[in-house]
Each structure stands twice: as structure tokens, then as C-alpha cells.
Amino acid sequence: MKIAATVEEIRSAVKAWKKEGLSVGFVPTMGYLHEGHQSLMQKAVSENDRVVVSIFVNPMQFGPSEDLESYPRDLEKDATLCEASGVDLIFHPEPKEMYHPDFSSFVDMHSLTDSLCGKSRPAHFRGVCTVVTKLFNIVQPDRAYFGQKDAQQLAVIQQMVRDLNMDVTVIGCPIIREADGLAKSSRNSYLSADERKAALVLSRALEVAKQLLANGERDAAKIRNTVSETIQAESMAKIDYVELVDARTLQQVDSVERPVLVALAVYIGKTRLIDNFITE
């Protein structure tokens, strides 16, 4: 396994593979890899001849008051995990390799990005679309793997790929959880022991929603209220949003009929965590 820091190295490695007729899988990450990323890498390895993982904490998708500087980083541990998963090449660029001084282009969309995480993180998805476009153009993968935990990100990228005719198959992969239910996230490393316990309220609240749905409840407002009450009962938790939206358009629904994304974002202390599920 090789670690490359430049666009040029990635391009030449991928071009050599393509010349041999090999397929290329791609897992874009911000590093500090956990079992969620591992599941993406393993799926990529199983479905492609060669796999590239990018590890890049993308400044463009962080707001001015967000955790860009403190975002956890551990390249050595990441590289070990990538190698163990069968990854062939890591792309680990410096920010200046990705954004030259007079960089000024961006990719964005009118739909999907205003609700949910886009509401509290206004330029976030512009940053995501732009860096993913760049990474796709650099790696030119046949298939790219994204976690369902970032449900809105996955929906946005699928829309972008469709709209802009990007020649890549986007594959969403299930959320991976700790044994007690907490969705795996690099940001879990911010949590103190007490916060770690409190953070269970996210998955617990989603279980409450699942139970209501299993019992035949279809009223989105009622489900939202019960979920919110569950979260509010945890004193360390502060709701950013609890939403039931159409799984494709991300527009709020009144009633749960078609597939609905039940999504929430909750601050546990200063750490913002997200979790979700899609109804059958």
C-alpha cells in the first residue's frame, strides 16, 4: 500500500490500473477511521480490483465556528487500518494541494441542502460537493462508497452525480454501531465518559420512533414530538433537529407513507452527533 500526497501520483497510479483494465473503488474520508469506514473499505475491496481511500479534512466543508482545527487526526493508525482492509492507495493531500491560492470554483445545488444539517451548517454541502467533485476527477473511480450515517450527504452526492453526469456508481452503506447502539463517528472521540453515556440517547430515540412506526403510527408530528421528548429527558443533550423527511427529496412529510428518513442531530455537550434510519 502506498500513501500519496499529490494529485499527480494518484492520477498516474489510477491511469496505469485502467490501462490494465482494472476497476477502481474509492472511499473518501476525513480520516480518524473507525469500523464504519472499515465496512466501506471492505465492501470496496470486495467489489473492485483496486481501492483508493482519501484522507483529507476538507476545510471548505467546515463553518467558521466549527471544529476544523480540533478534528481528530491519526494518519499512522489510519494507514494500518487501510492496509489491513486491503486498500491499495491512500490519497493524503495537504490543503494547499487541493486549494491553490486563487481557487474560486464550487459545486452546489438548489435542493436537498437547505434542510437538516444544511440548516445549521449553511455552506457545508457546497464544501462537500466541491471536494467530492475534485476527488472524483482525481481518482476517476468506477464506484464510490459513502456511509448512510451521513444520510443527507449521501442524498446530495447521488443527486450531484445524476445531475452532472458523473461516470461513477455511488454506493450507500449501512450505519455501523457500537455494541450499545451509538453510531460510529470520528467525533465520538470528543466525548467524555459521561457524555459517551448520554450520547446513547440518539439511537434510543430512533428506537422509540421505530417502535411507534411498528405500532402503526403514521403521524409525523406525533413521532417527531415523542422522539424530541425522549432526547429532552437527557439533560446533557440539546436538539439541533429531529425531522421526518421524504427519503429522496428530503422534504418534510406530514404522514409516513413512502420511504421516510427519520434523522436527528443532537449536541452532547459541545459535540454535535447525528443518527438516522429510513423506514421500510
Add this chain to the structure above:
Amino acid sequence: MKIAATVEEIRSAVKAWKKEGLSVGFVPTMGYLHEGHQSLMQKAVSENDRVVVSIFVNPMQFGPSEDLESYPRDLEKDATLCEASGVDLIFHPEPKEMYHPDFSSFVDMHSLTDSLCGKSRPAHFRGVCTVVTKLFNIVQPDRAYFGQKDAQQLAVIQQMVRDLNMDVTVIGCPIIREADGLAKSSRNSYLSADERKAALVLSRALEVAKQLLANGERDAAKIRNTVSETIQAESMAKIDYVELVDARTLQQVDSVERPVLVALAVYIGKTRLIDNFITE
């Protein structure tokens, strides 16, 4: 030569060529082809194994009061010219093939697009960047050819390709003129006989600027004023802009030192024409 209306047809043709190791040149156009386009096609044919020309009047780059509906179209004549030039494949999609009903993504940039044509055509370059991104993703060319007549468009596309790591070489080609100096343009077909004569004021005004520069004039304001006076002397002409800008940043200059783009847009009757040159 084949004419394809679907993304799928283009993709499969290009993939077959790439499998054979053939290089692909691309000339994106809005059709109603003239000798300017022909020079792009001929250069593309001379530098690539296969050449694709797109003919698509892109609704997204027209403003609400612009000439989308009346823009001249003649596919039959275009196809004859393409075939004579050695083009292998024409991509001629319907608007609905390019923009499905829930289309919502776009590509744009913060720099380069506010000045010159961007001032009087506010969403124009967003439309250009978006459609060119789509076309590049569909055709996946090694080289793409654009005319220097649309100088700002060429600068914008070069910036976009650099910023977004698009794997294509953008090649700018010189302006082609009628014998009397008028820059070739599909929009010249709008001109009445009298307007056609009046339209010569564009190239004449640029010649005045060249003469001033040859005589050692370096003051951008003086050159701009003399060019404007030349245009104003033609009663059928109405200036949209006369600008001297840095050829790379498109920022106004006070003095002509580095390469400067001398660019103008002028209404002749209802027809908006552009022309330019870059100082040595």
C-alpha cells in the same frame, strides 16, 4: 459520422474508443456552425484520433429576456460541416436529456464571472460551467477546444478545469473573422444589411486600440475612451462594455503592462456582439 441524442450512446462510443487506446477531442457548440467552429473542429481532428462535437443550445446559460427561442438552428447544415471537417460523432441532445425535471446542481465560481459579459448576463457563466461540466463528464475528452472570441468563457473554463481537477486539456483557438474584419458569430445571422455594415465598428474600434498601443499608449482609461468614442460615432451601435482587464484575472487595469484583454460588447440594433484581443 453518427449523430447521437442520448448520453448513453456517447458514453458507449467513447468507452469503445478508449478501450482501443484512441485519444478523444471535443468541441462543445450551440450549433449554427461557422468557420470559427470549423477551425476548432479542424484543430481537434488534427490533434486527436476521434472527435466529438456537441450541438446543444443550453437553456441554462440564457437569461429570461435573452434569445434562447430565436437562437439560430440548422442541424442539417451543421452535420454536413462536421462531416466535412472529419468529426466522428455529434452529440445533439434534447434539453430534457440534459436537464431532468428535478435537476438542481450547478457549478460556478466566485472570481472571473462578475465583470465583462457576466455583468449584463448574471447567471450566464453558471449555466456555461454547469453544461460544460456535464459535457466533459459525458464525453470524457482528452482535449477540449474553445474559441478565443468568447474570451471570458475561455478564462472561466480554464479556471474551472484547474480548480476542480478535471482531467482535460483546454485549448483556446484564435478568433476567425470575415474578410472585412467582423468576428464570426452565429448571432451575425440576426443582422440586417445595414446592421451588418454597422457591426464593423467592433473590429474597427479594436484596431484603434491596437494602434494606440503600438504608438506606446499605456493608459487604460485613455484607450478605453478612444475606443468608446469610435463606437459611439456609429449611430446603430450601443455600448454594453469596453474594458481593459488583466488577461488572467479579468480585473480592470489602470495601465497596460502585463498581457491585457481588450474586450467589448456592443448592441447593433437588438443583436449583442462581442469581440476582443489580448496584448502581446
